Amino acid sequence: MSVQKETLGFQTEVKQLLHLMIHSLYSNKEIFLRELISNASDAADKLRFEGLAHPELFEDDPELRIRITFDKDARTITLCDNGIGMSRDEVIANIGTIAKSGTKAFFEQLSGDAKKDANLIGQFGVGFYSAFIVADTVTLTTRRAGQPASQGVRWTSKGEGEYTLETVERAQRGTEIVLHLKEGEDELLNDWTLKRIVRTYSDHISIPIEMKKGNSYGEDGEVIVSDEFEAVNEASALWTRSKNEITEEQYKEFYKHVAHDFSDPLAWSHARVEGRQEYTELLYIPSRAPFDLWDRERKQGVKLYVRRVFIMEDSHKLMPQYLRFVRGVIDSNDLPLNVSREILQASKDIDAIRSGCVKKVLGLLEDLAENDKTKYADFWQEFGQVLKEGVGEDFANKERIAKLLRFVSTVSESDVPEISLSDYIGRMKDGQDKIYYITADTLSAARNSPHLEVFKKKGVEVLLLTDRVDEWVVGSLTEFDGKKLQSVAKGALDLGALEDEADKEAQKQVEEAAKPVVELVQKALGERVEAVRATARLTDSPACLVVGEHDMSAHLERLLKQAGQPVPEGTKPTLEINPEHVLVKRLAEEQDEARRTDLAHVLYDQALLAEGGKLDDPATFVKRINKLMLELSA
Template identity: 65%
Template sequence: MVASPETMSFQAEVKQLLQLMIHSLYSNKEIFVRELVSNASDATDKLRFEAIADPILLEGDGELAIKIALDPVARTISITDNGIGMSRDEAIQHLGTIAKSGTKEFFQKLSGDQQKDATLIGQFGVGFYSAFIVADKVTVESRRAGLPVTEGVRWESAGDGEFSVEAIERPERGTTITLHLREGEDEFLSAWRLKSIIRKYSDHISLPIRMLKEEWDSEKNEMRQSDEWESVNQASALWTRPKSEITDEQYASFYQHVSHDNDKPLAWTHNRVEGRSEYTQLLYIPARAPFDLWDRNRRGGLKLYVKRVFIMDDAEQLLPTYMRFVRGVVDSADLPLNVSRELLQESRDVRAIREGCTKRVLSMLEAMADSEDAAEREKYATFWREFGQVLKEGMGEDHANQERIGKLLRFASTHGESADQTVSLADYIGRMKEGQDKIYYVTADSWQAASASPHLEVFRKKGIEVLLLTDRVDEWMLSFLNEFDGKALVSVARGDLDLGQMEDEAVKAEHEKTAEQFKPLVEKATEVLKDKAKEVRITFRLTESPSCVVSDEGDMSGYLQRMLKQAGQNAPAAKPILELNPEHVLVQKVAALVDGDADAFADRMHVLFDQALLAEGGTLDDAAAYVKRVNRLLG
């Protein structure tokens, strides 16, 4: 007996997605062909992989292919693959729900720009639903490889919030998706139109995509379909072909296939490597960051093939984590076909591939960054805006390539007028003042906070450039970036300021004399602020501000302490040092109270400390006490 269809409801997110497909994404309708053909290709890849361990799954059918059929009378398009197929439960799971954690982010990314929104479909793994852009009903018939003929499944939906599922007999393994076209979508019933879309998006797919040949019927004066199937695409893996035979457009099209990104890549490299390990690599650097670049649960990596047999989608072992932005393919001639993720971690061949791919990516970046061509340098500026923070992670993760990564780093600095990170460490050294032997930097939550830091005052006065570091990764990176080209990196907000040979000896002597004069103020202030400050001292790094706080050498910076607290981590307690500007009128007035009103002296010292803390982006432990003190001073 054949069971009657069972009706089920879509997951809430799928309903929302279907409404989007049906009513919004009409600017680039043809993407449904790209997505459904890509899914069919994935299904054959999965069959190849599972058949390595269980050859019976091939069911005696040697050739894998995709067939696309048109029925102008019924107004349908059918896309059939003889890949892995689906069981009943898998059809319900894969077509009725979206398991991917990025669904929420998908809807947040929607901008209302149809063209841009359409490009997100493949990135979020929801390509199947693009069928509803042109179809008012979609029928899926499938049988999973290895299941009996009687355990086929038919899934059907009109995109109205529900779908039906019923058991069918299906002699062939694999899947057929039939699109019942909406009124007004007749352009997709043209074989010529479909073939042009396939060649545009799917020419690189390594298995044949077949359609029925068309012949001219002289009696009816029209084209008609014959009974003979012909391949529409080249049906050879792009990376296996000689570079001289591949156009830039074909490279870009393949990138869009592996990345589900409609933008063109910034750069790519295609190489056959021979030696201790033999493999082919085709690596791409994207032009923009994916939505889930910072998702810690996201699996990044390259597509791994072994002797042209697909093994896995996201082999993260083939590149270090800080290169998770790279897309592409590695095809190894040495790895076993049954390689697992665990074996990848232990394989010497994989380590060789990882090293080779890492060096190729760095070479691509260096070629853009160091090019004499302005367009190439602009490409690197684009890369840095999108992925600079990720590349900075490499300073701690990839000790072997630290020097190369250091040359690729870019920062904002006091040399510029904006937050754009365009200054390399080599640029900085080239502009260093005579006698300067250190690279100075300041860290802060934002460019505005960094550029307004009181620690910069003496550097601006002397015309010394300071790097403005505002990315959250910077403090961590600096623990590995201690020097560059023999020049130590020094924080302007840490320790006592020492400008070395740039300070005049006579000025130094004058400073020592002034510091001695203010010794009573320092001693009394130290006692008053003993619960807040590790030390109070006179400074000459300030020209406009009355005070500032600095971290002692070896202590965690205030900025890093704040970041750890925001992340819910316990930061080791470290009191800052308060530095006073003896030339500022407020400090001079407080100095006059050393032997006077103790309460007035204490109020003013607490205010100077709290203001210095606020100027650095810190928070007050007792904001109410600060307000009361200010009110008393104003009263």
């Protein structure tokens, strides 16, 4: 066998993470064992799954286990598993780099405050690297199941800037990790401490975590040292136990294992479903969003088991995209053990399981929204934009999802979305039959939009929608509880019963009186607009732009252009002018045609800028403004 030994450097992000972790997480150093055990458990799950199609991978050793030993003299702790193991390339990919989306965002959010950074590190997940919290040197020896003994790999590092990698002989499949403890960590070198840590953090692991039996004493007081191993954890899948046998702490620790998260979950649902399909679900809602939440190709999600055998984790059939933040397990008694992704795509059983689990999650959120508004506000802050996607993706549950949506409105006292559509309807004015909203890039832009002026005057509440996904929401949710959703920036203003006959008569008179100035502006703007009309929509602003009732909103058009998406051509806005505004009156009185044209274009460009639009020709706009200012000051 040719021994290959080389020294490689860590990826830059790994160096940063190691440094931060050692200094930020030291106060909770016991988690190193939990993380290493979770990795070993995952390796066992992967072997079970691959072994379904390739039973030879078990290599005459089908009993999966994790073993923990320690050596007081050498000051080492060793954790060994007989799971899937790793090849040389896998060691480099999994240990030398952080192949995880969101890495850049993670490091950008680090503040230098150890306590705050510890929470961020926990959200990001540290896994194997947590070993360096207590060890100054770590040696990992592994061989992938199915490869010859000569293909063992040994990885060694002091956690500073580099690591060594060499090919070694290893008869046993799986992975062995030896931690050479730092000075001052000797308290970990006894079986009582290690067993306590295992039972506290990893009791739920479904394969045995074994340690040597404690010493016993003979009749003459002689110490009898035992070399036998015994399981120190429950070693049964937590979700299979009765709910009244599981403590809240055990639920939380299982979440941390299955989600690779440090934070406690926000809420969870645990149920056994019987009937046409029999399955158990244990589903969690995290308290913090992962850094790869917006990566729709991400792998992690709900784990599928069949009769306690892990099958897969990456399956969009188990949970819809808008619930991609959900973590947990689904264990079916009815699916075949050789289930594949292709079978899942066409399985009615899976469809029924998914439907049932979606209803459980939505029920869990409804309970939070009704009975724990503080927790629900925390949830919305982290996952609200993702849940909104469900309005367009899940027709069957659209109404339930709509009730869970939260918004800021013109009556909000803060920028925190906390108003539901039901809240809005409960405050509607007498005679109001629509839910009014406006979409904009920011809350400030929405609050100051000219389109809101008449609504503020009449005390009518308007929802302020500023998330990018909101255009998708209002495109799919056209009404709620019998009330139509109406953009205040689309179509001619129609306040219905909110306008009395005097208002309508006054508007007719204004429109009639404004016909000459409307014609002047229409002539000046020409092809830039679909039409020009006088409006009662405005009280303080001279003009605003509106689009047709069924046309794409200006906000959505901007979003599509920013994303490089094609935008339908030929749609032009309508310019609505306020005949009572001094600028419009000045334009009506202007006798010089060139100056009148400049004023009309300035009106249009200002209206475009007021709603967050971008000028096609900023230089000409500036020239017109400068010219008008000079003429006025002359």
